[in-house]
Amino acid sequence: METNGEVLFLNTTTDGKAFASKGHLCHDDSSPVVKAQTIDELHSLQKKKSVPTTPKTHHPDEDLQKLHLQSISASLASLTRETGPKVKSVKQQLDYLTPASLSTSDSALKFTHILYNLSPAELYEHAIKHEKGSFITSSGAIATLSGAKTGRSPKDKRVVKDDTTAAELWWDKGSPNIEMDEHTFLVNRERAVDYLNSLETVFVNDQFLNWDSNNRIKVRIVSARAYHSLFMHNMCIRPTLEELQNFGTPDFTIYNAGQFPCNRYTNYMTSSTTINLNLSRREMVILGTQYAGEMKKGLFSLMHYLMPKRGILSLHSGCNMGRNVDVALFFGLSGTGKTTLSTDHNRFLIGDDEHCWSDAGVSNIEGGCYAKCLDLSPEKEPDIFNAIKFGTVLENVVFEEHSREVDYADKSVTENTRASYPIEYIPNAKIPCVGPHPKNVILLACDAFGVLPPVSKLTLAQTMYHFISGYTALVAGTEEGIKEPQATFSACFGAAFVMLHPTKYAAMLADKMRKYGTTAWLVNTGWCGGRYGVGSRIKLANTRRLIDAIHSGSLLKAEYKKTEVFGLEIPAAVDGVPSEILDPMNAWDDKEAYRETLKKLAGLFKKNFEVFANYSVGGESKLTEEILAAGPIF
Ligand SMILES: Nc1ncnc2c1ncn2[C@@H]1O[C@H](COP(=O)(O)OP(=O)(O)OP(=O)(O)O)[C@@H](O)[C@H]1O
Ligand SMILES: O=C([O-])CC(=O)C(=O)O
Ligand SMILES: [Ca+2]
Ligand SMILES: [Mn+2]
Structure with a gap:
């Protein structure tokens, strides 16, 4: 003492x-x-006095901070139709807070305590005290339950169709953008805000998206649960104290009232869950789902709208960089290996899920990673395993009651168990998360039919064909209701998040790949030696070796032959990988069954592509013809 x-x-x-x-x-x-x-x-x-957070003790900026928080609270309470809560100058704030400016309902007079950008430790305490199902696990990560929903609800997503968005967005068949009108949005917004305002405390995070400082987006997340606040603390880019003090008005605001349902009798609603995006108001409302991935992917949808307007391509992809500054992008639908394969001990991690490709190179949109945890092991995925420590949010995992050891094999709650951690928890993260133009683009598909080769080299037209097709076979339940493997096509390897027509993104990708001389590959991280139930999933160690050969450039020098039907160029040999798995035809015992399955999958590709056949890619009829010809022929 x-x-x-x-x-x-x-x-x-x-x-x-x-x-x-x-x-x-x-x-x-x-x-x-x-x-x-x-x-x-x-x-x-x-406790030592600190900034920035909810002022508890006096420090010089206390009055300013108090006003700042009161203004957020007041904007929650107010029934104004402003674009989200605004942080104003002290003078403006004082005017704003005079009783005359408040309407006379009880809810408008209520002061909701704002817990502003709390630290992980503070959020742990709130979660453990107030949120049932929150526990500290043996590694220090916090385990939490996301409630009835353990995956996204794409059928419950609604996008406001107004004069601008009617013309700009993709609304046709196959589009994820299900329309709603402005009035209904406001009804739901009011419902969410009233719910949040009825609480004693709400959490507010002010953070950034996009490590490209010229194209950074300021987001505010208003939520009811410490779990949601910690999740977004991990997933978005964390501002420095100075950046926070100069944060100003957010570019976009999320109102997450996930515990509270929407009213099913409201127009456009088909269940008690709804996720609403209003691009003109720059707001998002969540009702009836506590799955935190809705916030992450809602913001990704926003970026899919904002970035292409600036000539920047937004991508559902992982990204890493070698010691020779060679960058690789990993495209793929949920569960195909973006996070697992971009997290590579021998390379620098730029990001695991969402990126931008501008004239300056690549940049991660996020500040954290969101890894699937089912069957996670320290041997196969050491960096991810070790990232699960204090500060990491573990969703829907099962742990031993006394020791709090997590059992990653246990899928009693869901198959879609997840870990969300700040990117710097990966030892070789590249911070700031930016890099030069990609040398390789790797399209990942988890092929439950087991007929796509473990690795193949693509022509530019084939790349476009497979990018627009976006094939995989979903295995785990990231999307509500999908439990069995099933062939899926999702344009741009993420149709659930695109805002514009898929050919817009495809044309930008073709343009950039040509300009920067990028090579593309198709990697099957799924089945081998037979379809699901007969063959087995390709060993992660083998996939890693194939990808090492792509990174090192050695695969470019291999001897190639063309496969039947899909016309994919497959290598005869790759160092360290059993050659018999490289040609799926060899890997299958039953050759007849192989041919039949191959044709079946080719048929599914063809059928899926019909809707795109009438679109020209980037207004280039030549490229469009080439793309159509790059599909399966049988
Ligand atoms: N050969 C393989 N290649 C890649 N992943 C494999 C392979 N075999 C098994 N897996 C497992 O598949 C899962 C891939 O999930 P991952 O988190 O990388 O998906 P993702 O593409 O990042 O999806 P999301 O967009 O939903 O985050 C991991 O659990 C990984 O352990
Ligand atoms: O959004 C989610 O729930 C997880 C994810 O990354 C995806 O589905 O692509
Ligand atoms: Ca991922
Ligand atoms: Mn994803």
């Missing part, structure tokens, strides 16, 4: 009264006393 070089002792006098004496060493074995007169004082010593 040494302070300022002085020591305090508690001595007891003969009459039993305690007094503090200064400096006198007396050989008494009673321990030194704390420098506090009361319990409250003692507790106040435990």
